[in-house]
Amino acid sequence: GEEVAQTPKHLVRGEGQKAKLYCAPIKGHSYVFWYQQVLKNEFKFLISFQNENVFDETGMPKERFSAKCLPNSPCSLEIQATKLEDSAVYFCASSRDRQETQYFGPGTRLLVL
């Protein structure tokens, strides 16, 4: 597609439940990036993929967060056993190459109660 698509738009989970977010990058883009935006507009980089391969996972809280980009499927970000502090908007971005323009999706707003 011509835009980055993210689903769902909103997600509400009780503390300790699992959350799974999806991202379909722009067709032809090789790189996918996940960012977390918390209060006061703070963007935090989580993980990036080059096609199906993890490229950089230095931002991922490894204990509960995992992500995948499989061929012919949307990319996913999964949070096991959500905590209150995971409440944030999760953005996916894609780019043709890692230093080229990143185009952002509309985000998934996760609320953990």
Next chain:
Amino acid sequence: QKEVEQDPGPLSVPEGAIVSLNCTYSNSAFQYFMWYRQYSRKGPELLMYTYSSGNKEDGRFTAQVDKSSKYISLFIRDSQPSDSATYLCAMSGGSQGNLIFGKGTKLSVKP
């Protein structure tokens, strides 16, 4: 010290004013500089993309990068109420490609 500093505002200007937004950074490895606009409850939308130092103009928007001072700016001419949004600077460098964002400046253009 954060890697990228940006005054969060808010900044309020009358319609037609020239707006100046800026960011400073500390990492000399940054080479790619971007300005994104984010409307409330939406994803960031790219406005300007600049590589290394210099100026770039696109319509009412001008981006400037001064690597020697580690300072980047975005100017908006003839500002419109539709420009009311949060403006985020972002930058990257090295081999990783992930963006480091400023905190964003909230701009309000009053009719």
